[in-house]
Amino acid sequence: xxxxxxxxxxxxxxxxxxxxxxxxxxxxxxxxxxxxxxxxxxxxxxxxxxxxxxxxxxxxxxxxxxxxxxxxxxxxxxxxxxxxxxxxxx
Numbered sequence: 001x002x003x004x005x006x007x008x009x010x011x012x013x014x015x016x017x018x019x020x021x022x023x024x025x026x027x028x029x030x031x032x033x034x035x036x037x038x039x040x041x042x043x044x045x046x047x048x049x050x051x052x053x054x055x056x057x058x059x060x061x062x063x064x065x066x067x068x069x070x071x072x073x074x075x076x077x078x079x080x081x082x083x084x085x086x087x088x089x090x
Contacts, residue, residue: 001020001088003085004029004084006083008080015032017030019035032055033055034049044065047059057077062068063071
């Protein structure tokens with residue numbers, strides 16, 4: 001499954017990147033954080049950490065079912081918003 005991630009501070013886009021989640025544990029490094037990811041039991045297990053000091057977040061754990069997003073989805077993280085768009089490989 002491919003997951004586009006976008007970190008916002010209010011309306012300001014701080015970071016945008018794409019990860020490809022598969023059966024093996026992998027780490028993807030973006031500019032402001034790292035994403036550790038693996039498919040486990042039909043769900044994407046994603047942990048975000050290593051955030052830049054100016055962001056101030058410590059660790060975020062996401063467990064999302066394998067699915068196709070119809071639009072951007074999001075979660076609130078303190079004063080930040082993490083938006084994501086999921087696509088299943090064809």
